[in-house]
Amino acid sequence: MKMLQHKFVEFIPHKIEEGILYISLDYCTAIHRCACGCGNEVVTPISPTDWKLSFNGKAISLHPSIGNWNFECQSHYWIKNNNVEYAGRWTKEEIDVGRVQDKNHKTQYFECDQSLSELPAKPIKTKARIWSTIANFFKLS
Structure with a gap:
């Protein structure tokens, strides 16, 4: 074909x-x-x-x-x-190496995905918090 x-x-x-x-x-x-x-x-x-x-x-x-x-x-x-x-054609050794590489690639991909979900949530600075920080700076001056 x-x-x-x-x-x-x-x-x-x-x-x-x-x-x-x-x-x-x-x-x-x-x-x-x-x-x-x-x-x-x-x-x-x-x-x-x-x-x-x-x-x-x-x-x-x-x-x-x-x-x-x-x-x-x-x-x-x-x-x-x-x-x-x-x-x-691939030899048996090439096939085995390819399978190990595929498995490692999948493991790395999913471990990376999982580690991202396990990261602690960081507070996101909002505009209001930024403006209050600026306002406090000028109050202290």
Whole structure:
């Protein structure tokens, strides 16, 4: 397969047709049949720690590449402007390193998110407080 058509849907259909990339923005998910032709369904969650979707008004791109390491085919490709661009095969070691990097990226992302919510709330200076500080300054002079 060299090209995918894109189709925006609310719900992912029960029957996934070959050659179509279904995108549900409501559920932040894209799905298609593996580009190698093996027939497996490839789910790509769209999120800050998974895939990013670009749409230029005519074509779809997904980033990063799609590595189907859990499938027998172990196909590896990019979807750029609706075109399938095959990438080189990865060794088991490269796959393992990639999985560790993905896990670390997710851990860092969610730890950062959590640490922000744990920060103590700082009082926000309001205009009234600023003006009262200025007024007090002039009263003391």
